[in-house]
Amino acid sequence: MTDSSFDITEVYLKFLEEDKDMTMPIAAIESLVTMLRIKEPTTSSELINLVKSNIETLKSSISNAISLSAGCDLFMRFVLRNTNMYSDWESCKRNLVENGELFVQRAKESRFKSAEFGLPFIKDDDTILVHSFSRVVFQLLKKARADRLVRFRVIVTESRPTENGYHMAKLLQEANIPVELIVDNAVGFVIHKVDKILVGAEGVAESGGIINHIGSYQIGCLAKANNKPFYVVTESHKFVRLFPLAPNDLPNDLSSFGLKSTESEERENLKTQLIDFTPHEYITALITDLGVLTPSAVSEELIKIWYD
Amino acid sequence: MTDEAESKSPQPQTPASQGNESKGEGVSKLSNKELKELKKKEKAAKRAAQKEAIGITPEQQKQAAQRSIEKKKQIASTTNLKKQLNQTLIKDENAKKKIPALFSHLETREQRNASSPSISHIVHPSILSLTLKYANYRVVGSIARLKHMLEAFKVVIDDYKTPTNTTLTRHLTGHLSHQIEYLKTARPLSISMGNAIRLLKQEISHISIDTTEEKAKDILKQKIDDFIKEKIELTDRLIIENASKHITNGGTILTYGHSQVLEDLFKYCVIQQGKKFNLIVVDSRPLFEGKKLLKNLIETKVEGQNQAEVGSEGARSNLYRPGERSITKVSIKVQYVLLNSLSSTILEDVDCVFLGAHAMLSNGHLYSRVGTGLIAMMCHSRNIPVLTCCESIKFSDRVQLDSVTTNELADAEDLIHDIGQKKPPAKRSFALEQFLKKSENERTLHDSTLRNKDKQGQQKGASQKPSSATDIECSLLDWHSVPNLSILSIMYDLTPPQYIKKVVTELGSLPPSSVPVILREYKST
Known part of the structure; x- marks a missing residue:
């Protein structure tokens, strides 16, 4: 279906590159909408097939496809529901593209909404532990500092192997928030003086557990053992229909995707993963654009999205 | 004996039984009851007079009374069945004692069986056979039971004929209730069966009153088929995937x-x-x-x-x-x-x-x-x-x-006998049950007097039993007679x-x- 004139992966990557603030699911939806605009399918079955095949190519060509597939599935669901609603094909197509754009718009706003809901959680004199880099966590912290003038301290993990923590620390520093950077191994050392833990998510599973940067599970366990609240800040379009049973029970190609070995030779047999799964029992609450949810409310929202 | 029975006889509940009893009372000279009758009549007369004053003729009154009696009779044929069953229930105190105290509130198999005889004449043969299959675990498992029940209901609906003066929508539900009541005598309904029955009854009530009987039956059978397909077969496929x-x-x-x-x-x-x-x-x-x-x-x-x-x-x-x-x-x-x-x-x-x-x-x-x-x-x-x-x-x-x-x-016997050889419980009529009980009482009375005579000798014999495997089996076989021994077999946790x-x-x-x-x-x- 996808001929050479249009490469969905290229568009997707371009979207991500152009806008550093854009997350993967939104980029996926946006590129699918673009595809529809360019391709102009003439029948509904062609449309559905087109979307399906493009989602397939997108999923297979991008290595870290969890949140990407969340966006794709949402859009597919959206397409299937909308094609049935209109009798007239032209208006259907127009509506699809328009609504698709509206959808992207809403998805972008949801980050600000999530941050809004999260504000009351941050108080004066807090010490907050943050793992890895997450746009929505950063948004929340920045908002708390800039708008609410809350004075708090952030401890950021280095987050190997991606070392996203450095990026996070730099951004926070620019936002005038006192930051302390620690190595991942030091979480246990600092946990007793931490007041709460904030993490983002690649995807939120049906159970309410999260799929996130490697190391989140360890932090979740430590938080539980030390009775520290472990909050997940995320957007609702990251809810995926996936239910891993254990931290390593992720689809194989997802958990150990390409890590270029730029390291020295002695690290040659270093084996690492980029994401893990934190089961719902370690999560205190999920701060989303739908409000603050308990983990078990996620499946309710998912069922609402899929079966209403 | 007869006196006792009469004084114990319950207050007249249905007009039909009232007539019978008043005859019986007429023969026995209970002055108290006669007095009561008299008072009743007086009251009735007074009421009639009052009503006549309002403008209702005695004929109309009689008709109204007749109507209400008929109504009551109808109710008696449906709702009072259960009451009747409870009255005919044989209260076996001994059986109750054989269940550990914690579980004594649960209905025993005997209690369930006891409630069957009086309604068996309106039960469809397919339900009868299904009940037997349930009882001896030929059909076991929530979904299998549900499926078989729905298939049986299809046959029941197929053979169903709406009696005159009622409509299918109103009568079929009650008819099915009898079948279900009978099914329950084998084993209690499973949750899934309860849910399905609720949905089916809802479907019945949705059928328009103008629909012809044939059409309505076809609709219902189709609905049952759809239900099996949608809620069981397709569902299972999704779950499996x-x-x-x-x-x-x-x-x-x-x-x-x-x-x-x-x-x-x-x-x-x-x-x-x-x-x-x-x-x-x-x-x-x-x-x-x-x-x-x-x-x-x-x-x-x-x-x-x-x-x-x-x-x-x-x-x-x-x-x-x-x-x-x-x-x-x-x-x-x-x-x-x-x-x-x-x-x-x-x-x-x-x-x-x-x-x-x-x-x-x-x-x-x-x-x-x-x-x-x-x-x-x-x-x-x-x-x-x-x-x-x-x-x-x-x-x-x-x-x-x-x-x-x-x-x-479940039946405690399941734990003693091989489940494969399980026979469905023999259903006996109430009279036979009572007769057996009476004769058994007499026999035990007789036995106990006998036993008292050579008590010592017997006790010694019992204690000296060799404990080989077969004997252990045997001693469990008559566990009913062993005091303080109870066997518990529950189905779920x-x-x-x-x-x-x-x-x-x-x-x-x-x-x-x-x-x-x-x-x-x-x-x-």
């Missing part, structure tokens, strides 16, 4: 007893997906349902004439060349153990536990065959994920905190949600805490 992700090639799966959807799941993984895995079947007394799973798996042949048995799934399979080889030889390595030997070595490399379900309660508890909770807890303590496959028809909005308050009491990792339903996989969500969705559709 969902759950098959957890069976990995070369993995080890543990399961308990027999569950239709799990059996289909294992077959699907082998036949459709070509997976090879180890299966540990845990079983327990007295039903030995695991043997059924084992038998069905062994009988599943990969590509051959026997494919028909495997059902539609097998027919589509292309993964294996034609052959007569059982899947247990080709792909599944099965290990069969009893529940009490579920030791550390067996659990050592289990990847995943699949459990069947009787019902999911709204607080996330799993209500399933007794022993399930034990397995879930054991596996949880070893960090083995516990999964359950459950159709949404099995979801119940009930809340239960322990498995004692509501449970099913409750597994708390913290031991269950995931519930696989046709709507997706959920943690047990999300059961209310499904219930809400289910109610709304």
Whole structure:
């Protein structure tokens, strides 16, 4: 279906590159909408097939496809529901593209909404532990500092192997928030003086557990053992229909995707993963654009999205 | 004796019985009752006079009275049945004592059976035969029972004729209630059956009053067919597709007893997906349902004439060349153990536990065959994920905190005799029952006087019994006569949600805490 004139992966990557603030699911939806605009399918079955095949190519060509597939599935669901609603094909197509754009718009706003809901959680004199880099966590912290003038301290993990923590620390520093950077191994050392833990998510599973940067599970366990609240800040379009049973029970190609070995030779047999799964029992609450949810409310929202 | 009976006779409830009793009272000279009669008549006369004053003629009054009597008679034929049953119930104090005190509130098999005779004449033959199948566990398992019941209902509806002066919408529900009442004498209804019956009755009430009988019956049969297809067959297929992700090639799966959807799941993984895995079947007394799973798996042949048995799934399979080889030889390595030997070595490399379900309660508890909770807890303590496959028809909005308050009491004899030879309980008429009881009482009275005479000699004989295996069996055979010995056989237990990792339903996989969500969705559709 996808001929050479249009490469969905290229568009997707371009979207991500152009806008550093854009997350993967939104980029996926946006590129699918673009595809529809360019391709102009003439029948509904062609449309559905087109979307399906493009989602397939997108999923297979991008290595870290969890949140990407969340966006794709949402859009597919959206397409299937909308094609049935209109009798007239032209208006259907127009509506699809328009609504698709509206959808992207809403998805972008949801980050600000999530941050809004999260504000009351941050108080004066807090010490907050943050793992890895997450746009929505950063948004929340920045908002708390800039708008609410809350004075708090952030401890950021280095987050190997991606070392996203450095990026996070730099951004926070620019936002005038006192930051302390620690190595991942030091979480246990600092946990007793931490007041709460904030993490983002690649995807939120049906159970309410999260799929996130490697190391989140360890932090979740430590938080539980030390009775520290472990909050997940995320957007609702990251809810995926996936239910891993254990931290390593992720689809194989997802958990150990390409890590270029730029390291020295002695690290040659270093084996690492980029994401893990934190089961719902370690999560205190999920701060989303739908409000603050308990983990078990996620499946309710998912069922609402899929079966209403 | 006769005097006592009369004074005990209940207050006249139905006009029909009233007539009988007033005759009886006329013969016996109870002045009290006569006085009462007199007063009644006086009152009636007064009332009649009052009414006449308003303008109702005595004829009209009589008609009204007649009408109300007829109405009452109609009620008597339906709702009063249960009351009658309770009255005819033989209160066997001895049987009650034979159940441990904690479980004495549960209905025994005898109590259930006792309630059958008086309504058996309106019960359809297909229901009669199904009841027998339930009673001797020929049909066992929540979904199998549900399916058989719906098939039987189809026959009942087919043979149903609306009596004159009523409509199908109104009368059929009651007619079905009798059938259900009779079915209950074998075993209590399962949650799924209860849900299905509720839906069916709703369908009946939705039928327009103008619909012809034939049409209405066709609609109902179609609805039942749709229900079976949608809520059982398609649902199971979705569940199987969902759950098959957890069976990995070369993995080890543990399961308990027999569950239709799990059996289909294992077959699907082998036949459709070509997976090879180890299966540990845990079983327990007295039903030995695991043997059924084992038998069905062994009988599943990969590509051959026997494919028909495997059902539609097998027919589509292309993964294996034609052959007569059982899947247990080709792909599944099965290990069969009893529940009490579920030791550390067996659990050592289990990847995943699949459990069947009787019902999911709204607080996330799993209500399933007794022993399930034990397995879930054991596996949880070893960090083995516990999964359950459950159709949404099995979801119940009930809340239960322990498995004692509501449970099913099975026949205690099941634990003593071989379940395979189980006979359905003999149904005896009330009169015969009473006669037997009386004669037995007399005999025991007689026996006890005899026993008192040579008590010492007998006691010695009893204590000197050699304790060989056969004798142990024998001593259990007449456990009824052993004081302070009670045998308990319950059917279900409750597994708390913290031991269950995931519930696989046709709507997706959920943690047990999300059961209310499904219930809400289910109610709304």
